[in-house]
Amino acid sequence: MGIKTIEWSKGAIKLIDQTKLPGTLKYIYIKNIVLLRQAIRMMKTRGAPALGAAAGLGVYLGIKDSKAKNFRQFKEELDKVIKYLAAARPTARNLFWGLERARKVVLKNKGKPIRDLKKIILTEAKEIIEEDMSACRRIGHYGAKLIKKNDTILTICNAGILATIDYGTALGVIYRCKEEGKSNKVYACETRPMLQGARLTTWELSRNGIDVTLICDNMAATLMKQGKIDRVIAGADRIASNGDTANKIGTYNLAVLCNFHKIPFYIAAPVSTFDLKIKSGEEITIEERGSPEMTSLFFKKPIALNNVKVFHPAFDVTPHDLISAIITEKGVIRHNYKKNIRRIIGK
Ligand code: MRU
Helix, strand or coil, X not given: CCCCCEEEECCEEEEECHHHXXXXXXXXXXXXXXXXXXXHHCCCCCCHHHHHHHHHHHHHHHHCCCXXXXXXXXXHHHHHHHHHHHCCCCCCHHHHHHHHHHHHHXXXXXXXXXXXXXXXXXXXXXXXXXXXXXXHHHHHHHHHCCCCCCCEEEECCCCEHHHCCCCECHHHHXXXXXXXXXXXXXXXXXXXXXXXXXXXXXXXXXXXXXXXXXXXXXXXHHHHHCCCCCEEEECCCEEECCCCEEEECCHHHHHHHHHHHCCCEEEECCHHHEECCCCCHHHCCCCECCCHHHHEECCCEECCCCCCCCCCECEEEECHHHCCEEEECCEEECCCHHHHHHHHHCC
């Protein structure tokens, strides 16, 4: 721990440039929304909860120098900023949730002077950050109850410190287990093609004293067959009201494998990742990314013909019936998801 993925500092959004990891822990200061949107698209910052924070801070960045003379003008500028940032990436619910929070807090304070509205937006963004820090720790608290001493856990992508503010969801559970002295081992799927597992998860787990082993994505079945995996925990980008969950491509594969091998498969996510307006995963927009991410090894070494046809969905949807439980800051949700999601996280 001891690092913050994203925060407001010296009149800018300060964030860890995750494309430089694991080689260098480099912070960048972003001072306009064009650079912020680029940073999100290029995954300098990424992970659903971190995108929620980027959204909140991003709205402030986009509006803080507004010269609007009245509320109508200010609201027009605000809507433009929100629309611009919303186009950064389509799948993670938290991005839209963060933008929506900024819009709502402005509408709620409509009668106030514009300079106050600006401050209110920044305060709201800082609250998103504080809330994430505490939500992840609650997720860790509830999740750790599902994990036994010496269990070996498999995870995919990065749902840790680097995907949140400073603790993580899926990895937050593992950090909490360590705090409780449970000494668990972790296998991290490398997570082709952007290698969040290899570059980010192994980096942060090792740094925090967790016994982690890197595997290629296609090794998971073999490990399960050999009895080496006790549980799988993944994060989430968007959870529908029936529990269907979008997360990094390859998560669905793991859920199917868990079902076959009778291994519990958990999703860990804050309430801000739920999208109760949608009935099922079929309504989730899945981001498709460009071919260079697949035809080269992290934009450097070519590993396929550069003109080969490429299909590159960045996320998949795991149907709710393959999910053993969803761990949230409000508690652990189990089947029947449709009923229990409403009951535990409310409307
Ligand atoms: O494309 P990414 O790296 O933003 O994808 C991130 C994931 O899929 C994470 O598992 C998810 O956002 C949850 S992060 C706590």
